[in-house]
Each structure stands twice: as C-alpha cells, then as structure tokens.
Amino acid sequence: MDEHEPIAVIGTGYVGLVTAAGFAQLGTEVWCVDVDTDKIERLRRGEIPIYEPGLEECVARNRERLHFCTELAPALEHARLLFVAVGTPPTYSGDADLSAVHAVVGAMPSSERHALVMKSTVPVGTGNSIKRALSERGKNGFAYVSCPEFLKEGSALEDFMAPDRVVVGDDGDWAGDAAVALYAPLKAPLVRTDIASAEMIKLAANAFLATKISFINEIANVCEETGADVLEVARGMGLDHRIGTHFLRPGIGFGGSCFPKDVSALKQLAGNSGYHFQLLTAVIEVNELQKRRVVGKLQKHLGSLVGRKVALLGLAFKANTDDMREASSLVLAARLHADGAAVSAYDPVAEEQARELLVGVQFADSALGALDRADACVLVTEWPEFGQLDWREVRARMAGRLVVDGRNFISPRDVQAAGLTYEGIGRVACKR
Numbered sequence: 001m002d003e004h005e006p007i008a009v010i011g012t013g014y015v016g017l018v019t020a021a022g023f024a025q026l027g028t029e030v031w032c033v034d035v036d037t038d039k040i041e042r043l044r045r046g047e048i049p050i051y052e053p054g055l056e057e058c059v060a061r062n063r064e065r066l067h068f069c070t071e072l073a074p075a076l077e078h079a080r081l082l083f084v085a086v087g088t089p090p091t092y093s094g095d096a097d098l099s100a101v102h103a104v105v106g107a108m109p110s111s112e113r114h115a116l117v118m119k120s121t122v123p124v125g126t127g128n129s130i131k132r133a134l135s136e137r138g139k140n141g142f143a144y145v146s147c148p149e150f151l152k153e154g155s156a157l158e159d160f161m162a163p164d165r166v167v168v169g170d171d172g173d174w175a176g177d178a179a180v181a182l183y184a185p186l187k188a189p190l191v192r193t194d195i196a197s198a199e200m201i202k203l204a205a206n207a208f209l210a211t212k213i214s215f216i217n218e219i220a221n222v223c224e225e226t227g228a229d230v231l232e233v234a235r236g237m238g239l240d241h242r243i244g245t246h247f248l249r250p251g252i253g254f255g256g257s258c259f260p261k262d263v264s265a266l267k268q269l270a271g272n273s274g275y276h277f278q279l280l281t282a283v284i285e286v287n288e289l290q291k292r293r294v295v296g297k298l299q300k301h302l303g304s305l306v307g308r309k310v311a312l313l314g315l316a317f318k319a320n321t322d323d324m325r326e327a328s329s330l331v332l333a334a335r336l337h338a339d340g341a342a343v344s345a346y347d348p349v350a351e352e353q354a355r356e357l358l359v360g361v362q363f364a365d366s367a368l369g370a371l372d373r374a375d376a377c378v379l380v381t382e383w384p385e386f387g388q389l390d391w392r393e394v395r396a397r398m399a400g401r402l403v404v405d406g407r408n409f410i411s412p413r414d415v416q417a418a419g420l421t422y423e424g425i426g427r428v429a430c431k432r
C-alpha cells in the first residue's frame with residue numbers, strides 16, 4: 001500500500017476525527033463513517049462538533065481529501081485499511097463496553113481485501129477474539145491490526161503529527177505493513193509487535209500515568225499533614241531522570257474519557273483472568289477520595305455548607321477541551337449540592353456539555369459572574385484565562401474570602417495580596 005492510498009475511519013469522535021484530519025494533512029484521502037447522522041451533517045457543512053485546538057482549520061484545509069458518510073459501503077469501496085475509532089465506555093461492572101466495536105465488526109463483509117485497524121482502546125485479547133469471530137463467520141480473509149491511540153485531548157493534532165511512538169500489533173501480514181507505511185512520514189519510533197502486546201501497551205501506559213497522578217496526590221495529602229510544599233517536592237523528584245517531571249502535578253483527581261475507564265478496564269481484565277491487581281485498586285480509590293477532598297477544605301474554612309454559595313471556575317476535565325466525561329467537577333458539584341450549598345459555575349467552552357450533566361448549577365458567562373456574592377471559589381480546570389484574573393476585583397465581587405485552587409494553578413501571593421485566603425493542594429507551607 002502506498003502512503004497515499006485512501007483509508008477509512010469509522011467513528012468520528014475525538015480520536016476518529018483527529019486521525020482522519022491528520023492523515024488528510026499528510027496527503028491521504030480519508031472516508032469518515034459515523035452512525036450519528038447529525039454529526040455527519042455538521043461535518044459536511046464544515047462544522048466541528050468538538051472543541052480541539054487547530055482541528056477546524058485542519059479539516060477546512062483538507063476538505064477535498066475528507067469524505068463524510070453514514071454508510072460503510074463507500075468506505076469499503078475506496079479503502080482497504082478501516083481504522084476503528086468508536087467509543088468503548090465503561091459498563092457498570094467496570095469492564096469496557098465493546099458493543100460499538102462489535103457493531104462495526106458485525107457489519108464487515110466477507111473480504112480478502114480489507115483490514116480492521118483498531119484505534120479504540122480495547123481489553124487485551126479483543127483482537128484475537130475478533131479474528132476468531134470473523135473466521136467463524138467465514139470471513140477468514142479479513143486482516144486485523146491493533147494500533148492504539150495515545151493522543152491527548154487539547155493537543156490532539158500536535159500529538160498525531162509528532163507521536164512519542166507508533167504501536168502496530170499484527171500477524172506480520174500486508175495490513176501491518178500498510179499501517180506502518182501510513183505512519184512512516186511521521187518518523188516516530190515504531191513498536192511493531194503482536195496484537196495482544198499492542199493492546200496491553202495502551203492499557204499499561206494509561207494505568208502507569210494514572211498511578212503517577214494518584215501517587216503525587218497522596219504525597220500532596222501527606223505534605224498537608226507535615227508542612228512540606230508538594231510543588232517543591234515534585235520539582236525535586238521530577239529532576240531525577242528515572243522519575244521525570246510529567247504527571248507529577250497534584251490536583252483534584254484525574255478524569256476524562258480515558259484514564260478512569262482504562263484503569264478500571266485493566267483492573268477488571270486482570271480480575272477476570274484470575275489476578276488481583278492491588279495497585280490499581282488503590283489508584284482508583286485515591287482518585288475518588290481526591291475529588292472529594294475539596295469539600296473538606298471548604299468545610300474547614302466555612303463550617304457547614306448549607307446555604308453557602310460556591311463558585312466553580314472551569315468544568316471540563318482539563319483545559320483546552322470541552323470533554324466533560326468523568327470530570328472532577330461532576331463529583332464536586334454533586335457533593336456540594338448534597339451538603340446544601342448553592343453552586344455557580346463558568347467554563348469558557350464546556351458549558352453546553354455541562355448543562356446536560358449538572359442539574360441545579362447556576363451557569364454564568366464569565367468567571368466574575370460566577371463569583372458574584374460567592375462565599376468560596378474553587379478553581380477546577382486550569383483554563384489560561386483564570387491565570388489572568390484580577391484578584392482585587394474578585395475580592396470585591398465575592399461575599400466570602402476563600403479561594404481553593406484545585407490545580408495549584410494560580411499564584412498564592414496574588415490571591416493573598418488581594419485580601420483573600422488561598423488553599424492549594426498539598427501547599428499549606430507555600431509562601432509564594
């Protein structure tokens with residue numbers, strides 16, 4: 001397969017649309033398929049259904065190479081490699097819900113010409129069981145490649161164009177070679193391996209990053225008890241190359257569409273295979289408790305929260321995305337309501353998504369609007385504009401004085417200079 005042969009991408013969400021736009025930018029024609037007719041209509045009109053920096057421009061630049069459809073037929077006609085980027089959300093049991101993946105597999109025709117290239121994050125063993133299922137249905141010729149995705153929402157296009165590595169798990173046939181050739185222009189380190197190992201690389205990588213976050217969150221909590229400043233501690237730890245600085249930022253817990261579900265899926269996968277993955281049980285529990293710790297900080301300063309107004313700055317699970325899946329703000333708002341507080345909120349891009357999920361929250365169209373007459377402010381998402389707030393103006397707007405910085409994002413000195421009380425995460429000792 002030459003690198004400009006057309007490909008198909010099935011599922012045009014965060015991963016699918018970025019993958020399609022990225023390959024189109026590299027000169028490949030891409031047939032994008034989604035069951036969501038509204039989404040496809042919007043994409044045909046040039047509207048981008050998600051917030052992802054640079055994506056709208058990239059799709060517009062490559063319009064003539066991007067085709068959007070709701071049917072598989074045109075994709076099967078034009079492309080041999082069919083990238084699958086459908087959702088694999090968690091089920092009630094914590095396992096991955098593979099119904100969308102199975103729907104795609106079930107719709108495949110008998111073909112020796114095509115290959116499924118799995119971008120969706122799936123449990124280890126999924127690829128081999130899909131191959132078995134295809135062969136039982138007489139579709140032996142269908143090739144299969146595991147090609148897990150590592151992009152981060154908020155910098156997804158950059159991550160596509162300059163990945164740390166490309167992982168291709170296959171049976172050593174034409175499809176694996178074709179996937180490798182497609183990614184070759186990116187000149188990224190390649191890990192070519194078997195299908196099960198590729199699937200495990202993705203789950204293990206996310207579980208490790210989540211472990212780093214829960215670890216530094218626990219260190220932050222101990223810092224609060226012992227008088228150390230966790231930012232100093234993280235800096236001192238991270239300069240050790242064996243540890244590294246990334247993912248050593250304490251906060252109010254990890255959320256998003258990947259870490260919580262992938263950690264839980266790996267834990268369940270291990271359990272289903274007879275192994276008790278104790279470390280991941282703790283990683284999940286620490287994360288859940290971390291999301292709730294902010295409530296304790298509010299109570300420490302305000303006492304009972306009944307009738308108090310708490311303003312949440314930011315709702316998305318992190319900055320530069322509108323993704324609300326598993327966002328810490330969801331847990332926090334629910335806990336505050338349960339404790340009798342009134343909750344106001346502002347997010348520069350995620351309000352539309354948040355409105356569907358956060359019942360009873362009063363939405364404002366600016367940070368200052370949310371802070372009006374608030375007893376306390378909680379910074380939930382590290383949107384750059386919150387770093388520019390005039391804290392004297394905030395002080396004048398608020399009824400109370402408490403600012404809880406759930407991301408250690410703002411300057412304690414600026415906040416304190418405005419006559420407000422600063423509470424970070426793991427920073428009781430901070431003077432700066």
Ligand SMILES: NC(=O)c1ccc[n+]([C@@H]2O[C@H](COP(=O)([O-])OP(=O)(O)OC[C@H]3O[C@@H](n4cnc5c(N)ncnc54)[C@H](O)[C@@H]3O)[C@@H](O)[C@H]2O)c1
Nearest residue numbers: 011012013014015034035036086087088100103120121149
């Ligand atoms: N979002 C991330 O940051 C990220 C990063 C790496 C890996 N992943 C993994 O990639 C996968 C996709 O994640 P996402 O965030 O892009 O999901 P998403 O929910 O944003 O998008 C999934 C898309 O698939 C479509 N779809 C569902 N069933 C379909 C079908 N049968 N045929 C065609 N389209 C169908 C949906 O309509 C939706 O548009 C998941 O397995 C996820 O774990 C996500």
